[in-house]
Amino acid sequence: MWLEDIIKLNSLIPPLDPANIEHHIPHEPELGGKAMVVDFGDVGGEFGDEENIMGGGILGEGGEDGHIFLNLFDSDENSVHRKNNLYYPFSSQRDWQVAAWLLRSGLSMGKIDSFLSLEMIKDLPLSFSSAKELRGRAEMLPSSPRWMSKVIPTLHATKSPVVLYWRDPLECIASIFNNPLFHNHIDFRPRKVYTTAEKQCHVYTEWMTGNDAWDMQAAIPSGATLLSTILSSNKTNITALTGDHIAHPLLISLANIHMNIQLKLSLDAFVLTALLPVPKFVHKKKRMKGVLEDHLIHQSMMLAMVGGKTSPVTMAMYKQFGDAFQHEPQMKSTTLAQCTVVRSRADPLNIEAFFCEAQKFRLNGVAEPFFQDWILIEPSRFFTPEDLHHIHKEFWDHDAQWLICAVGESKIDFWFSILQPITGYQHFYGGISKLKQVTGHCHCDVQQYIIAVCADAAPGVLTAVHALMQFRYCVQSPCINDDDIRHISGALDEFHSNKDSIIANIVPSIHNSGVIRQWSVDVTEHANCQHFELTTSLLDAKQTTEQLENTNIDADDADAGADTPIKLPHYFAIARALQYRPVGSVPLPLHSFVVGHTAFHITYDPSIRNISIDRVTIKFSLPDLQPAIADFIQREVTCGDQHIYAMSSPRRGAHMAILPFDQVQVWFKVHLQETEFHDAYTIRPAQTLNCAPPCNPWNLGHYDAAIVQTSAGFSWPSSGLSGMGDVIPLSQLRVPINLVPRFGATADKHLTVYNSMEHAIEFWLNEYWEKKTHSSPYQHSI
Template sequence: MFRCPSCGKGRFKDEVAVACHMNQPRSGCNTWLHDIIWLDSVRTESMDVDDEELGGFTGSVNEEGISPTRDFIDWFPGASRTYGTGHTFLDIFNSDENSVHCATSLYYPFSGRKDWELASWQLHSGLSMGKIDSFLSLEIIQGLPLSFSSAKELRGRAEMLPSGPRWMSQVIETKHPTKSPVILYWRDPLDCISSLLNHPSFHDQLDFTPRKVYTTAQRLCCVYSEWMTGDNTWTMQSALPRGATLLGTILSSDKTNISMMMGDRVVHPLLISLANIPMSTRLKTSLNSFVLTALLPMPKFLHKKKCMHGVLEDRLVHQCLDLVLEPLKRAAHEGIMLSDPVGSTTLAQIATAHSKVDSNDIEAFFREAQKFHLNGVDKPFWQDWLFAEPSHFLTPENLHHLHREFYDHDVKWIICAVGETEIDFRFSALRPVMGFRHFHGGISKLKQVTGRAQRDIQCSIIVVSADAVPSAVMTAVRALTDFRYLVQSPRIDDRDIEHISTVLAKFHANKHAITAAGFHRGKGNKPIDNWYIPKIELMQNIAPSIRNTGITMQWSADATEHAHITGIKDPTRSSNNNNYDSQICRHLDCVDKCRHFDLATSLLDLRLQTNLDQHHVDDDIIDFDVDDDDDLPANLLSTVKSPGYACPITNYFAMAKVLQHREVGTIPLPLRTFVVGRTAFHLAYSLSIRAISIDDAALKFGLPDLRSAFADFLCREDTHGYGHIHPLGGARRAGSNASLPFNELQIWFKLQLQDTEFHDTTNVRPAQTLNCVPPSDIWTFGRYETVIVNNEDGHSWPADGLHGHVIAQIRLIFCPIRKMDTQGAWKDHFLTYVQHFNNSTEREPATHLHLLKRVKRSNGTRIDDVIPVTQLRAPVNVVPQFGASADPHLTQYNGMEHASEFWLNKYWDKNTFYPLLMYFDL
């Protein structure tokens, strides 16, 4: 009988049963998982993972300006000085008139933490006041010691919470009559920026110093990423007084439809953020880094000429923006003293980093204004803003420009070339991939397509249509696809910009083939023989924009589109459909108060608990000074969970690190979470098949060569020793009746692989599942994934691309159950049985895709091998070659077995695209 090394329980029949017992959360034996549970509750960004384990470097720099990523950095001298102390987040929180009560009751005006938790839940629930009253009238609720007994009283207590930037309203006079009064609701943008600057979530995250980043010490190749690496920031900082801090505002002004709730009505919000917040932080929707600053009025003008209505609306937008942003313009000229998260005060001067304005056609606006002599306020809002250059801050934006161009044009060209029925069938025959939408009905009839759906179509459109589109047309479409992927890189240098310009020129050199074939069509399906497409014209400005303001990814509208939902549509749903602007402001004011109150009380509660742990004193003798932040740990503010955080990514790199330092005998062995290079592996402790004979496994999975393949593996192990890279292929030496030092296998149907971002090894990506499932009712041939396999010693993925690697399909994941008294390094390691494809470097000229063929022996059987799981590197997407006309027998379930030739889809994932691009295109 076996005994659990953690809790001491016995009566387990074998080690497998012990492992399953230790992995069950309800068994009471989970002490060894304590560290893992803790890691899983913390955001991935805060994980402390060794650089050596990730196979890369962090982004810090030494005194000579050389980063461990081998970049060479020139910092702008004398930028961003501090002048004494200012106000921290808690200082502002404690300046409220009710803060005197917090000395005795931290959660005032609520009675305590539990009282506040229930109140917060109700305030965020979206329940009407009537439903809240109904809930509070329940007998079981009335028995609770709550500080409120009605919805009105609850809202009254919420109003007493410390306030953030306050909402104001103002009537706007117009020269032309409107159907209703024009009311502008807005907040001081300086207050909004101050709330971002001293917010604890951005502690130690703000970037204030312009810099030039180079790849070599000779400073010949410049690197662009964040806004502070662009040429504009260096130029702006040069024009500022020495020691002044440059703040870059991000403005987003775009209409959003609320017609589902309000008929044909729209709302025009103005959102503001800071380019000084790193994009990896700023674009996380859960961090609320975009603050709603104004609700621009959208009145109906009564001008007799309908063509003037749009002009008057655009003019009003700029008039309101000019009024709202006046404090920022003044700060740009004169400077203003602001405080950062740690309370240091700096002289800030505010510039425009990026602006997305709904009325983009400024030339048409001026033309119409001059025609009808509307000489009142005929200037755009940025006219008197220091350093405001429209050609720089009106930057390209991926969601509305690149992805929308793809769906509006590229997809239509391909559908026209392939045919609606054919393209729909090909998409329906694609294998479902985790995290990607499967288009069962095809794509030609889609009405509303989200940005994520556009991404999923873009990932497969080239491989799906590769054989059915004329070569020159495919070359043009492929060039545009390469262009979109290249400009979305989080790190772009001068060589990358040359490559971006080259692929865009390739499109323009081949675009005539699209019009010549009649694939470029407009309304009524009529051919168009010109290229007057603004979104394509805008692509010419992307390379200069990258040099001026940094990469385009940082200006993504994903975060602002999400803010439209949480900041506009959700509050509108809870309104009574009257005066919705004012109700939105009231709702958001309550949400901001609750969010800040929850964060502040969490910080103060944590500090109180820290003091208790350190000093071991009673509550009634604590000298608790809420105005002093000096005793807070440096990393405290970055680890406190704010409301709204998404579920953290399971970090198998960190888990493997924890398990390696556990004492022998306290955890099940062999470890099923481990790291090799930049890949983390995780196998479940619950086995898919606890024990099966090798012959039965070969029959169940359809692997007649399994026994001999394992015998050859053991032979190589004996010859070269443990840790040897097993090359795939070669003659089979062992016979089908080879003797093996084991009789049974443990089998898993799934394996989790996790890697890091290609450009940033400190950023852990979500784990991906490799399925290895035997035939079933739906998957009649089984479900087996394709993966990159390390095939030669001395090569690493992704640094070397496919050099020293092959593409293979995993067919079995197993661990032998050794016989008593048998020896061999293989007995404590996980193995996989794979069938690989050829590794030719030749590509199809038009698509630049790599054609894969199954490697077979002379008798027609597939070549397969047993290798350690540790040779796997990353999953890849392989798509059957459909030919000019797809085989009607193909389905999503049989494609990998039915087809004999495949495309390696480099567009499936950006982490795959970039290393394959290095291997194939450069």
């Protein structure tokens, strides 16, 4: 609610912290190790300077029009009472906490009255004693966009009235725009980014770095600020278990918000703006029911109007999807001209005759598309690709099935089942061929391994699938430049199949609208689940329209009581805090520390608290452990603790070298946390490296692979790789990696999940295991 927002405002805008605040450096910021110049200057003669682009300044900074969050809150009629009591109309913070819990609980008015009538509750100093009084006080808070409803008349019979619930989209956009959570995370002007000052290589990231934003800014009046809206919807039976109610939620957001903020579900960058109706039409032909639904959706402002088996972004139909060239784009003028011709041949009220004529142009029978009077838009541009369906689901529906058929179900299932499990990652103990209800996360998990697992089988199919996998990983990068686009296009050129005319739309979309990662529907599909309670209440037959329209409670409260997302460990922050603790207050050596862009953490309690070196030698099967430790200590004495130790040099210490100690502590796990390759201020989830001795069921031990820095002249990830083995400081670890045994044409049937790594002679370095690994320059030099 707004009251909580104002209470937390100071915490929402904390002091700058380089570990979690995105810094905007106007000249040559660091971007994946590349120099970058941000240019707002003359391009095609459109803009001469920043003032031309901005048209007089940033909205909300020095302008007189509009209201920022605090202006709107302070203009409320009750703002005078909040000078002394910030929680007004509630008496105190505790009073508000009880009220907020009740308002979000989903309890009916009667149940709230029953709760408040309990003797123990009556003894609390609450400012309300009934549900009606509670609701009255809540109504005194500043209003969020109000819900409205309208019965939509239809010319064809339906089983129940068609009701559209919506909130004013402009009010929704305003509520997002002035949300203090997005302070300093919104772009107000388009920009062009280059890798060098010569401006030879264009970099695409946010929507404001694409060509469309630049062209639109040139077309709108001087002084206007360009705001790009994102509409997302997913027709799902989200209320199928509550009275057979089905709705079509429509979410809205701003493309101006930085994608690393927008894609965080917990920040609520998407607002529910409408529940589009899904009526049940009465018609003898099933296909005509679908046409009538399309009419209604466009009447309610929704999707594209191309017919089935036709591309929404080009003029190609399904029989032309295999063409080696990209068909001309689906233009608004073309679609509207075709609609005009269809209307001249058939009456739109005669649904069957109109549909027959529309089919000749491969249209779906909608007479008036929702975008017909929108300016500066083209269907081929605003229907952007997104990774969940265009990347991950396409992989599972096609590429994975090709490899399963080429390799064989039993063989590929066995190969997947004997891969060594990695902490925090999905393992397919039963293989992949029989998976049911496969989700987007599962699609990604299979992608991580399938190329390396099938590397020695079906070379013809693997070449095409490998090219597509290169394409997928490249286009998911949060930062793509012209060189990357040439690499993406080259991967597509290598892939010769009937998917060219669909996937080829991604390259021009990157030019026009920025990277496709920002259009991910993963966050909006989760948001649909968050709005489940609100959707149910809006569609509940017991709730009348009058009740809905008189409600002044923020509709987003329906999900405000949802479980708080699990906070990931932040070892960078822990290490930084330990550095500033008073001397002697923290045990040494530190168990959390940072080297470069990697944070390290081990638990305070070791796996083995006290053990002799001889027993460690036997337990871990390391016959040269004692001389290796002796060499390590000698290098430590000679070079100091800041030295990068070389590895795999000849042993200098004797087999029975005398050490200054004979007991050690042993840890079986270490946690590594890195920053994003393209954004050094974004922290990635921590990864666990295992190094456990033989035990049941790991009879040969449980060891993970990692990249280690072996020389001060090397720096991950720009340096190549080679195999090593020695005693090294923990600080020289850089990143976990995934090795997949090379199974050959047929894997040994005696291999299991616990011994496949130990019995393998050759390994594939799996570049697809982590997107950061794939994005790193090292992959081209292995």
